[in-house]
Amino acid sequence: MSKGLNARQAVAALTVAGLVLLPLYSHLTGNIFVLTLFTRIVILAMAAASLNLIMGYGGMMSFGHAAYLGIGGYAVGILAQEGVGSGFIQWPVALAASALYAVVIGALSLRTRGVYFIMITLAFAQMAYYVASGLARYGGDDGLTIYKRSDFSGLVDLSNRVQFYYLCLACLLGAVFLIWRIINSRFGLVVQGLRSNEQRMQAIGFPAKRYRLVCFVISGTLCGLAGALLANNTDFVSPAMMYWTRSGDLMVMVILGGMGTLFGPVAGAVAFLVLEEVLSQVTEYWALIMGPLLLLIVLFGRGGIMGTLGRLDRG
Amino acid sequence: MAEPLLRVEKLVRRFGGIIATDHVSLDVAQGELHAIIGPNGAGKTTLIAQLTGHLTPNSGSIWLGGRDISGLPAYRRSALGLARSFQITSLLTDFTAADNVALAAQAHDGHSFRFFADARKERGLREAAHAALERVGLTHRADVLVSRLSHGEQRELELAVALATRPKLLLLDEPMAGLGATESGRMVRLLQELRREVSIVLVEHDMEAVFALADRISVMVYGRVIASGLPSEIRRNEEVKRAYLGEQHVVVRHG
Amino acid sequence: MLLLVEQILNGLQFGLLLFLLAAGLTLVFGIMDLVNLAHGSLYMMGAYFAATFAAWTGSFLLGALLALGATLVLGIVLEVTALRHLYGRDHLDHVLATFGLILFFNEAVRLIWGPAGLALPLPSWLSVPVEILPGVYYPAYRLAIIVVALAVALLLYLGVMRTRIGMLIRAGASNREMIGALGINIKLLYTLVFGLGAVLAGLAGLMQAPILTVQIGMGENILILAFVIIVIGGIGSIRGAFMAAIFVGMIDTLGRAFLPDLLRQVLNSAAASTAAPALSSMLIYLLMALVLVVRPEGLFPANRR
Numbered sequence A: 001m002s003k004g005l006n007a008r009q010a011v012a013a014l015t016v017a018g019l020v021l022l023p024l025y026s027h028l029t030g031n032i033f034v035l036t037l038f039t040r041i042v043i044l045a046m047a048a049a050s051l052n053l054i055m056g057y058g059g060m061m062s063f064g065h066a067a068y069l070g071i072g073g074y075a076v077g078i079l080a081q082e083g084v085g086s087g088f089i090q091w092p093v094a095l096a097a098s099a100l101y102a103v104v105i106g107a108l109s110l111r112t113r114g115v116y117f118i119m120i121t122l123a124f125a126q127m128a129y130y131v132a133s134g135l136a137r138y139g140g141d142d143g144l145t146i147y148k149r150s151d152f153s154g155l156v157d158l159s160n161r162v163q164f165y166y167l168c169l170a171c172l173l174g175a176v177f178l179i180w181r182i183i184n185s186r187f188g189l190v191v192q193g194l195r196s197n198e199q200r201m202q203a204i205g206f207p208a209k210r211y212r213l214v215c216f217v218i219s220g221t222l223c224g225l226a227g228a229l230l231a232n233n234t235d236f237v238s239p240a241m242m243y244w245t246r247s248g249d250l251m252v253m254v255i256l257g258g259m260g261t262l263f264g265p266v267a268g269a270v271a272f273l274v275l276e277e278v279l280s281q282v283t284e285y286w287a288l289i290m291g292p293l294l295l296l297i298v299l300f301g302r303g304g305i306m307g308t309l310g311r312l313d314r315g
Numbered sequence B: 001m002a003e004p005l006l007r008v009e010k011l012v013r014r015f016g017g018i019i020a021t022d023h024v025s026l027d028v029a030q031g032e033l034h035a036i037i038g039p040n041g042a043g044k045t046t047l048i049a050q051l052t053g054h055l056t057p058n059s060g061s062i063w064l065g066g067r068d069i070s071g072l073p074a075y076r077r078s079a080l081g082l083a084r085s086f087q088i089t090s091l092l093t094d095f096t097a098a099d100n101v102a103l104a105a106q107a108h109d110g111h112s113f114r115f116f117a118d119a120r121k122e123r124g125l126r127e128a129a130h131a132a133l134e135r136v137g138l139t140h141r142a143d144v145l146v147s148r149l150s151h152g153e154q155r156e157l158e159l160a161v162a163l164a165t166r167p168k169l170l171l172l173d174e175p176m177a178g179l180g181a182t183e184s185g186r187m188v189r190l191l192q193e194l195r196r197e198v199s200i201v202l203v204e205h206d207m208e209a210v211f212a213l214a215d216r217i218s219v220m221v222y223g224r225v226i227a228s229g230l231p232s233e234i235r236r237n238e239e240v241k242r243a244y245l246g247e248q249h250v251v252v253r254h255g
Numbered sequence C: 001m002l003l004l005v006e007q008i009l010n011g012l013q014f015g016l017l018l019f020l021l022a023a024g025l026t027l028v029f030g031i032m033d034l035v036n037l038a039h040g041s042l043y044m045m046g047a048y049f050a051a052t053f054a055a056w057t058g059s060f061l062l063g064a065l066l067a068l069g070a071t072l073v074l075g076i077v078l079e080v081t082a083l084r085h086l087y088g089r090d091h092l093d094h095v096l097a098t099f100g101l102i103l104f105f106n107e108a109v110r111l112i113w114g115p116a117g118l119a120l121p122l123p124s125w126l127s128v129p130v131e132i133l134p135g136v137y138y139p140a141y142r143l144a145i146i147v148v149a150l151a152v153a154l155l156l157y158l159g160v161m162r163t164r165i166g167m168l169i170r171a172g173a174s175n176r177e178m179i180g181a182l183g184i185n186i187k188l189l190y191t192l193v194f195g196l197g198a199v200l201a202g203l204a205g206l207m208q209a210p211i212l213t214v215q216i217g218m219g220e221n222i223l224i225l226a227f228v229i230i231v232i233g234g235i236g237s238i239r240g241a242f243m244a245a246i247f248v249g250m251i252d253t254l255g256r257a258f259l260p261d262l263l264r265q266v267l268n269s270a271a272a273s274t275a276a277p278a279l280s281s282m283l284i285y286l287l288m289a290l291v292l293v294v295r296p297e298g299l300f301p302a303n304r305r
Helices: A007-029 A032-057 A066-081 A087-109 A114-133 A161-184 A186-196 A198-203 A208-234 A244-257 A264-282 A287-300 A304-314 B044-052 B074-079 B097-107 B123-135 B151-164 B181-194 B207-213 B231-236 B238-243 B245-254 C002-032 C039-057 C060-081 C091-113 C140-162 C164-174 C176-181 C186-208 C218-233 C238-264 C269-294
Strands: B006-015 B018-028 B033-037 B059-064 B082-085 B169-173 B199-203 B216-221 B224-229 C129-133 C136-139
Touching: A007 A032, A007 A161, A007 A264, A007 A304, A032 A066, A032 A161, A032 A186, A032 A208, A032 A244, A032 A264, A066 A087, A066 A114, A066 A208, A066 A244, A087 A114, A087 A208, A087 C269, A114 A244, A114 C091, A114 C218, A114 C269, A161 A186, A161 A208, A186 A198, A186 A208, A186 B097, A198 A208, A198 B074, A244 A264, A244 A287, A244 A304, A244 C091, A244 C218, A264 A287, A264 A304, A287 C091, B006 B044, B018 B033, B018 B044, B018 B224, B033 B044, B033 B207, B044 B082, B044 B169, B044 B199, B074 B082, B074 B097, B082 B151, B097 B123, B097 B151, B123 B151, B151 B169, B151 B181, B181 B199, B181 B207, B207 B231, B216 B231, B216 B238, B224 B231, B224 B238, C002 C039, C002 C136, C002 C140, C002 C186, C002 C218, C002 C238, C039 C060, C039 C091, C039 C186, C039 C218, C060 C186, C129 C140, C136 C140, C140 C164, C140 C186, C140 C238, C164 C186, C186 C218, C218 C238, C218 C269, C238 C269
Parallel strands: B033 B199, B033 B216, B082 B169, B169 B199
Antiparallel strands: B006 B018, B006 B059, B216 B224, C129 C136
């Protein structure tokens, strides 16, 4: 690695700087919409980053990650509905519920490999989706409106657009920092080793399933936090939060940005959602362009944004 | 006679109608280098896979240091001092040589549920890795990605990884496979040194190497051990000559 | 009792429909090792084509035939232009690329036919009830679906088990290298197999169309069900797909029909009518999870590798 910034680091640094300065831009130009858009982007970037931990580093191709968004979201929504407004209760419950779901789903799914794993995670997420649709008390199919955002006793005001944005950004950067530490830790090396060659790892003495499961749970818990943020952002939760296309979107963000790179999912989320926004302004039929674009990215853009930048660095 | 380090009793493994391991019994004494030879398809790799726990035998038992390990998963056997090298090089190709060895050391240094500290900066692990790399003469290639190492270097790294788990017994599945004459010579010298420290089960096609290294040799044909004894005995054994050594030239070409 | 017979027939009919979809999916999966999420889009296109052509020609049957041809062409074009380049790539690449194709197809349909759904009216000779047992009437059209789908399943079975192409297909599903070694034009075989899968999906879509409305995204939920089926049945296995499809069709239909009444005994009626469909949908995924936990390769794994 050479001294100074390489292209990947430069893009990562610029993205972070841009995200930090965004409220200033929004304030100066009076463009509130951009702040709303980017709050959503930052939250989904966090979900994508958590997915990248198992997909990119752990080699576990989960097609059901949106379930955690829903679980985290519903934890907040249901508690709010039942009169528990404090974020100090709502958020830990959201995390714990996501972790618990991940433990159960992970223990069952990790018995399978490859496509079967992709499909079983998808199936479990669909199950969660139908459970939510069946919650008559909490809106069923129609979803549940959250009348009051999580209350943090004056510490942060989630109804304040800028404060909420910075809270989301802090969560995202915190998650990325945590993932960075994890992937370089003993645990992270084991998980990456398992992705690379499970038989070898078993032969030198690592119980594969245990490490994979813990990784799966960490990822799910982080995504649950993103779900709690998302529920606060939209003031609304519905089964659609965990529909399978949402899981697909998250996968797209990870791969678009560069699977198994630290900042890839963030770059991917920004690129995907901004593109979606821009295309939908150009034409009502934006997916007509987005769809084939994804195909082209798969066919020609190996390694996503970060992979392409990496090739640039190596010349 | 003292309890053997490894004792295999009446091991049987079938694949459909084929018996790949046919009531194999085998003893490996402490400090011994025990070679297993036999033509291709004799079931040597299947036997190794059962010893390491990657394959479950249909019946029979495996004892390591007086303990029945037949039902233990691979990682538990590794913890008890069993290490292996793979016939087809099986390393973490997207990791550096040093990382490969350090992970092996890490596996035997407490649990790895440590999430925050940079494992590549743990001195104990790095030193263990460098010691093992030095042992096989790869120190200068420590920071090279495995995918960029030569075939010979990868074979040596396989050994270093096995050594880093500080094994009691090394199972080497054709460590010379695909090596040139110079590299083979180096490997033989390396094994010559290692055998003083650790007991070894060596599966190998290179007869010259086997007869130079082994204390005892077992000959497998069609899943069965047809002879077991000192190299000189094996050389004289008529059945072995008929079944195997007579067509050695054919086997070596296949190897 | 009457209701039970009717619902069992409905379950059979739905199961057979699912089989048509799953058969193509499992062939493509088993032979080309391609995860094709856009298979559901072909199902949707079959329905839209049928509705359009039936309206043009004024004949249901003619419309259906034209729609099958159109789906075949569409499938072949799709394979040649896009999917062919994905063979041999990572499954994840398949998921992503065909996810993109779903977006494309849904939007294309919205552009061409508009966001509102279409209806495919039945000809009068198919919309009468038939007396199948003394005193038991069943819609002729649903009966026709059962007959057609069973016939197709039988043809498929005979085709795969008895013909030379079928032999190649089976060989390909269990050992991909082998057909290459036999000196067969793999590219052509792959295109044919994909085309066959497309036609089956289109057939399922157009047969379902008169029962439900023809709408955007109609292929998505049923696609996931088809995936569940091939995973339960074992990837690459037609027989497994058939068994699993009937099984899933029954569970889904009977669950929807009888769970609300069962639930009403423990819940109040509003809660029961919300919870029941959710629960019966869940049952299928629960079943799949159970199968994968017990038999991680499915119930009837084709001999792979």
